Amino acid sequence: MRQRTLDIAVVRGDVDAPRGARTLHLFDEPPIAVRSEHCDLTRLGRLDWADVRDWPLVVNTVSGTTGPWSWPADQRPERIIETANYDERLETVAAGRGIGIVPEVAQRRTQHPAVRFIPLTNAPASPVSLVHFPDDQRTLIRRFLDAAVQTAPE
Structure with missing residues (x-):
């Protein structure tokens, strides 16, 4: 542009x-969490936005809509793993290195055998x-x- x-x-x-x-x-689109199929989040039916900070967060620094800037400084996830694109973020999540926060549309468009999506509650829409x-x-x-x-x- x-x-x-x-x-x-x-x-x-x-x-x-x-x-x-x-x-x-x-429109505003709700985010959704993406995690490895082997992640402990498997047993939970959902994840609260405030609890994201307890997990390593995998972010796409080039085109991602969620990153450390998405939380107040004192509530940010402690561990951030940076990736350069969506596919790298997805593979990092699939490898079990952390969770990602992606637009809800990703659940409909992503076909990856090693990742699962989990709804986020109390998350700000994008x-x-x-x-x-x-x-x-x-x-x-x-x-x-x-x-x-x-x-x-x-």
Whole structure:
């Protein structure tokens, strides 16, 4: 977006939009925990957001929406394991090195035999938005924006 090589972008989490760009909030998506199939969380049916700090947290530093910044400084997970992309985070979790916090859509899209998803309670939702430049209001972009607003969950 900053180099203007994209017409529109779907962004999860807080948006640091380029100057002159507009942000269109579509919906808020709840996060879900992902853990190894061998993790002790297997016996629990859910995990409370406040209890995430008791587990090593695997974060995607490039495009993840959850990280140490997601908690007040005195409530952050003590151990953070950094990865550079979604696949690396997933493999790190599958290896049992920690848990991850991912958008709920990941549960529907991820097929990995060694990971399981567990609902989070009391977790803040992550905004999903579209970012575009208003001067690029070509017909196709306008149609895309209209369709996105009409189909966004409420």
